[in-house]
Structure formats: structure tokens, C-alpha cells
Amino acid sequence: MSNEQGHSLVHHRGETVTSLSVQHQERGRSQLGKIGLMCMLTALVSLVALGQGSSSQLDVFTTARIVLGLDDATSVQSAIIWELRLPRVLMAIVGGVGLATAGALMQGCLGNPLVSPLTLGVASGAALGAALAIVVGFSITSIGAFAIAGNAFVFSLLVVFIIIQLGRYRSISAESYILVGIAITFIAGAVVSTLQFFATDAQLSQLAHWSFGSLSRPDMAVVLAVGICIVALLPQAMMWSWDLNALAMGGDDFAISTGVNPMRIRRNILVLSALMTSLIIAFTGMIGFVGLAAPHMSRLIIGNDYRKLLPASAVCGAFLMVFADTIGRTLFAPIVIPVGIMLAVIGGPVFMYLLLQSKGVQR
Amino acid sequence: MSDFLAVHDLSFSWPGRTVLEELNFEVGPNQLVSVLGVNGAGKTTLLKCINRILSPSSGSIHLLSSDVLSMTIMDVARQVAYVPQSVGTNFPMNVFDVVLLGRRPHLQWFVGDGDRDKVSECLHFLDINDFAFRRYDQLSGGERQRVVLAKALAQEPKLYLLDEPTSDLDLKHQITTMEKIRSVVGDQTAPSSAIIAIHDIDVAARFSDKIMLLHDGKIRAYGPPKEVLTVELIAEVFGVEAEVREDSGSLRITIQAALKNEEGDGE
Numbered sequence: 001m002s003n004e005q006g007h008s009l010v011h012h013r014g015e016t017v018t019s020l021s022v023q024h025q026e027r028g029r030s031q032l033g034k035i036g037l038m039c040m041l042t043a044l045v046s047l048v049a050l051g052q053g054s055s056s057q058l059d060v061f062t063t064a065r066i067v068l069g070l071d072d073a074t075s076v077q078s079a080i081i082w083e084l085r086l087p088r089v090l091m092a093i094v095g096g097v098g099l100a101t102a103g104a105l106m107q108g109c110l111g112n113p114l115v116s117p118l119t120l121g122v123a124s125g126a127a128l129g130a131a132l133a134i135v136v137g138f139s140i141t142s143i144g145a146f147a148i149a150g151n152a153f154v155f156s157l158l159v160v161f162i163i164i165q166l167g168r169y170r171s172i173s174a175e176s177y178i179l180v181g182i183a184i185t186f187i188a189g190a191v192v193s194t195l196q197f198f199a200t201d202a203q204l205s206q207l208a209h210w211s212f213g214s215l216s217r218p219d220m221a222v223v224l225a226v227g228i229c230i231v232a233l234l235p236q237a238m239m240w241s242w243d244l245n246a247l248a249m250g251g252d253d254f255a256i257s258t259g260v261n262p263m264r265i266r267r268n269i270l271v272l273s274a275l276m277t278s279l280i281i282a283f284t285g286m287i288g289f290v291g292l293a294a295p296h297m298s299r300l301i302i303g304n305d306y307r308k309l310l311p312a313s314a315v316c317g318a319f320l321m322v323f324a325d326t327i328g329r330t331l332f333a334p335i336v337i338p339v340g341i342m343l344a345v346i347g348g349p350v351f352m353y354l355l356l357q358s359k360g361v362q363r
Numbered sequence: 364m365s366d367f368l369a370v371h372d373l374s375f376s377w378p379g380r381t382v383l384e385e386l387n388f389e390v391g392p393n394q395l396v397s398v399l400g401v402n403g404a405g406k407t408t409l410l411k412c413i414n415r416i417l418s419p420s421s422g423s424i425h426l427l428s429s430d431v432l433s434m435t436i437m438d439v440a441r442q443v444a445y446v447p448q449s450v451g452t453n454f455p456m457n458v459f460d461v462v463l464l465g466r467r468p469h470l471q472w473f474v475g476d477g478d479r480d481k482v483s484e485c486l487h488f489l490d491i492n493d494f495a496f497r498r499y500d501q502l503s504g505g506e507r508q509r510v511v512l513a514k515a516l517a518q519e520p521k522l523y524l525l526d527e528p529t530s531d532l533d534l535k536h537q538i539t540t541m542e543k544i545r546s547v548v549g550d551q552t553a554p555s556s557a558i559i560a561i562h563d564i565d566v567a568a569r570f571s572d573k574i575m576l577l578h579d580g581k582i583r584a585y586g587p588p589k590e591v592l593t594v595e596l597i598a599e600v601f602g603v604e605a606e607v608r609e610d611s612g613s614l615r616i617t618i619q620a621a622l623k624n625e626e627g628d629g630e
Contacts, residue, residue, distance in 0.1 A: 018480070018483070019483075020459070020479075020482075020483035020486060020487075020492060020495050021476065021479035021480050021482075021483050023495070023496065024459050024463075024479055024482075024483075024495075024496075025479065027496065107454070108454065111452075111453055111454070112453060113453050113454070239472070242464075242467050242472065245456065245460070245464060245467075246464055246467065248452070248453070248454040249450075249452050249454060249455070249456055249461060249464065249499075250447075250450040250451075250452060250511075251450075251451075251452075252416075253411070253416050253445070253447050254447065254450050256414065256415060256416045256436055256440075256445075257414055257416070257440060257443075257444060257445035257446075257447075257515075258440055258464050258465070258467050258468065258518075259436055259437040259439070259440030259441070259467055259468040260436065260437075260467075261436045299454070303456065303457065303460075304454040304455060304456045305456055305460050
């Protein structure tokens with residue numbers, strides 16, 4: 001394609017040029033290999049997670065043999081694995097994939113490494129929705145089981161809708177989006193605090209439990225529905241990876257000169273990541289850290305090319321969630337520590353260690 | 364009239380301040396145009412308007428007879444490459460991948476061998492192939508500048524808009540880089556042109572086909588270096604006393620001293 005274009009670049013063609021191209025291709029393959037390895041690790045941790053629980057007849061190895069089809073299960077065993085343990089592990093995977101992808105998307109489109117899926121006030125909207133359902137008894141849906149989740153979902157999207165509309169009204173910069181998000185977080189937080197002030201002890205405890213972020217007893221139908229939605233949204237995220245590269249690499253001017261409309265793409269990406277985040281935290285409660293840490297850990301392993309970073313973040317998120325949840329429910333069994341807390345306790349120090357180690361590392 | 368770039372009545376203003384006022388000029392194929400002017404004269408604004416980073420308040424821009432202002436951003440990027448003064452980032456990629464972004468307007472999603480080879484060529488051309496896989500944030504300012512220029516070359520545009528492309532380069536690379544830009548623009552088989560905002564008046568005189576003197580948002584003079592870069596005009600626009608002489612066919616300009624403020628309007 002470049003030959004006929006001429007330039008005086010032509011005489012540089014030949015072996016040296018090919019060697020750089022080949023190197024680039026090889027680096028790409030090695031990155032894909034790393035992602036594959038991360039997938040296998042996650043599968044392994046998930047298998048171990050399925051083997052963890054109070055049932056004495058289902059240890060890790062028995063479970064693994066059953067799941068891999070090597071042994072036949074009794075009806076009790078299969079009920080425990082497929083109906084009790086699997087939904088929880090699946091929800092951890094789905095939640096990790098969704099939150100980490102949303103985090104990577106938002107960091108890229110706002111060009112800011114401090115951003116997590118909860119930065120734009122999505123979480124405060126969800127908390128407000130949950131508080132309204134728990135304390136006031138007001139809910140968007142009439143289905144009791146979904147009173148809290150439905151409220152959390154709708155209110156978190158409402159917050160994003162307000163922010164996006166503000167952005168449309170006056171085309172605002174990436175920093176302004178973050179500032180508006182913070183402002184809304186404060187406003188929603190004030191309302192939630194007011195509601196807490198008037199709440200009963202039982203309501204307060206329920207609200208606190210929701211806000212820990214946990215994976216206890218998810219319904220398989222819910223897990224599948226959320227999972228299908230998240231998986232359906234992933235290809236769109238991947239489609240935007242070039243645009244994200246341009247935006248994250250050089251900001252708005254650089255993106256425009258690369259053919260990317262920063263205002264439009266930022267809006268679209270914010271909507272997509274908010275949708276993913278709301279879907280998950282509506283059912284799990286406040287799990288924020290994985291959306292901040294998983295993309296950064298993946299950046300250290302894979303680099304900042306979003307074509308590989310997005311899948312890497314998704315897998316890394318799933319790994320972190322399954323790992324943290326499994327530790328959380330085995331460490332002090334039968335007491336289960338909510339995954340949100342475990343993530344911060346385990347992930348925080350690991351995250352800091354990786355960041356300090358990475359100074360000057362080549363990617 | 365001109366078949367390459369034609370700008371008519373181009374104006375741009377921020378609320379309460381006019382930056383560019385009814386600029387009219389044309390750039391022919393294979394031309395290198397240097398835009399000179401003091402800080403705040405509107406050089407960067409002009410480049411950004413042509414690349415659609417800023418929306419002009421009025422006027423028209425036609426590139427190869429197509430109306431740039433009504434194209435999509437992607438279509439503009441296929442024809443116009445812009446190199447900002449500096450590109451900073453929170454999420455640095457390696458040099459090869461930054462330059463690969465120049466191929467973005469020409470590819471769907473997957474990267475082909477042709478795209479990789481084009482990137483490799485541009486890296487070799489600007490002598491930055493040795494650090495093709497170093498991270499962008501670990502480069503010096505001058506190296507970064509050449510990386511972003513390589514990205515523009517990989518874009519294979521018709522029009523290059525370069526905002527002080529040599530400001531961070533050492534003396535040797537200032538000259539070699541300008542020579543390379545000159546050779547790319549001069550290539551008759553692939554007509555392209557470049558508009559370069561630049562401060563070094565001597566470099567501009569040596570490498571440009573035309574010089575545009577921007578003064579208070581207006582074009583004070585536009586034409587071949589010998590006609591534009593006169594002692595009088597340099598004094599008027601820059602407020603400096605200069606010596607202009609011809610050295611084996613090319614114009615050499617030496618700045619002697621800054622003029623006192625009163626002298627500017629003393630005629």
C-alpha cells in the first residue's frame with residue numbers, strides 16, 4: 001500500500017523494515033499468550049472455588065473430578081455444586097468481567113488513571129436507589145425480590161443520564177465529567193445520609209450489608225441474565241478499542257487528528273460502562289476496587305493497547321473476584337466475609353506492590 | 364482556483380476575543396508553507412481550524428476541492444495529519460503502537476502486514492527504529508516529537524499540519540528533520556503539502572516555498588521567503604532588528620537586537 005505512495009521512505013523497505021514488523025507481530029502473539037495464561041489461571045481458581053464449602057463430602061478434588069466429568073455425582077452432590085456453588089462463582093466471574101471492563105473503558109475515555117467504574121456517581125445513584133427501597137419502601141418495580149436491585153439499577157442510570165445530558169448541553173471536557181460525577185456523589189450521599197438518619201436499626205443493617213458488596217446466594221436466573229447482558233456488551237467495547245487508544249494516548253486533539261470524535265465516543269463509552277456497572281452492582285452491591293485495580297494490573301502485564309487491554313482486564317477482573325470471594329468464604333468459615341471487603345484487603349496491598357515494582361518496567 | 368488547499372474568509376474567535384480574522388490563502392501541491400508570528404498571533408489556532416479541532420466561526424476550507432468543514436472527522440484524518448506541539452499521556456504505549464495509530468483512519472479493526480510495514484518505514488525514515496518498542500513516556504522531548512511526526516507520516520495524508528515540529532529537537536535533528544519533511548512534501552509522485560507553525564525564522568526561510576506572516580490574527584504578508592522576509596516586515600511583525608542576506612541562493616536571516624517599543628510605529 002505504501003509502495004505506490006512513494007515518499008522518500010521507499011528505500012528503507014527491505015529486511016530491516018520487515019524485521020520491525022515481525023517483532024511487532026511476535027509481541028502481539030506473546031500478549032495473546034499471556035491473556036490465554038490468565039484465562040487458564042482463572043479457570044483453575046474457579047474450579048478450586050467450586051470445591052470450597054461446608055459439605056464434607058465435596059472437597060476440591062471430588063468436585064473437580066465431578067465438574068470435569070470424570071466421576072458421577074450423587075443427587076445431593078450435584079445439587080450443591082450446580083445450584084449452590086456455581087451461581088456464586090459465575091456471578092463472581094460475570095461481576096469481575098463487567099466491572100473491570102467498565103473500569104478500563106472509563107479510565108481510557110477520560111484519560112485518567114484514578115477513575116473507576118464508580119467515579120461518575122453510578123455507585124451513589126445505586127446507593128440512593130437501594131436506600132429508597134429499604135428505608136422508604138419506594139421501588140420502581142412491583143416485584144418484591146427486585147425492589148432493591150431494580151431501584152439501584154434505575155437510579156444509577158439516572159445519575160449517568162443527568163451527567164450525559166449536562167455534557168450534551170455544553171460540550172464538557174473529560175475533567176468536567178469527573179468533577180460533575182463527584183458533585184453528584186456528594187448530593188446523592190447527602191440524601192442517603194438523611195434517609196439513614198430516619199432509618200430503623202434493621203433498615204440500617206440491611207443498607208450496610210448491601211453497601212459491602214457481596215455475592216451471597218445469587219439466583220441462577222439472575223446470574224445468567226446479567227451474564228448474557230455483559231457478554232453481549234463486550235464486542236461493542238472491543239470495537240471502540242482503537243478510539244480508546246487514541247484518546248488515552250494523546251487526549252482530544254490527538255484523537256481528532258487520528259479520526260476520532262472525542263465528544264461522541266466519550267459519551268458512548270460512558271453510557272456503555274455505566275450500563276455494565278449498574279447491571280452488576282444492582283445485584284451485588286458496592287464492589288468498586290476491582291474496576292480500578294484489574295485494569296491497572298493488566299496494564300502492567302499487557303501494556304496500554306486497548307485491543308489487548310480490554311480482554312486482559314476482563315479476565316483479570318474475573319480472577320480477582322473469584323479469588324477474593326473464595327478466600328472470603330473459607331478463611332473464617334462458616335463466617336463469610338463479603339467480597340467487597342476481601343477485594344480491598346487482598347487486592348489493595350498487591351496492587352500497591354505491583355505499582356511500586358513497575359517503575360520503569362518496559363511493556 | 365487552487366486545486367490543493369484553498370482557505371477563504373476564515374475567522375475564529377473565542378468569546379470576546381477574535382483570534383483569526385478573515386484569512387484568505389491558497390497552498391499549492393508539493394508546497395511547504397511556514398507560518399510565522401509572535402506568541403498569540405494565531406498560528407496554532409489556524410492549524411487547529413484546518414484540522415477541525417476548533418470550529419471556525421466563519422469561512423471555508425477546501426482541500427482538493429472537498430469542503431473540509433462538512434467532512435466527518437474520520438474523512439479529515441484520511442487527508443490531513445496534525446502534529447501538536449507536544450503530546451503528553453497518562454497511558455503511554457510503545458513507540459510502534461503510537462505510530463500505528465496513524466494507520467487508524469485507513470484500517471477497519473485488524474492490522475495488516477502493509478500497515479506494519481508502513482509504520483516500520485516511518486520509524487526508519489525518522490531514525491527512531493532503535494527504540495521502536497520503548498515506552499513513549501521514557502523518551503526525551505525531542506524523541507517524542509519525532510514519534511508523533513512518524514505517526515503523521517504513517518497516516519499518508521495530503522496535508523501535514525505541523526505545530527513547531529522541531530522545537531524540542533537538537534540542532535542536528537532540527538536540520539535533518541526539516542530536510543526529511545521537505546523531501547516528503549517535495550515528492551512529485553505523491554502530492555502533499557505542509558503548513559508548519561514555526562518560531563525559527565532562519566529555518567523557515569531555508570526550507571519553505573512560502574512564508575505566511577500572521578500578525579494580530581491577520582495575514583500581514585504571504586509569499587516566497589525573499590518577498591516576505593524583509594528587514595522592514597520582520598521589524599514590524601516581530602519587533603526585532605534583523606540582517607537578511609542571500610547565501611548561495613538561499614536566504615539567511617540573523618536576528619540582531621530587539622527593537623524598542625516606540626520604534627515599531629515610528630514611520
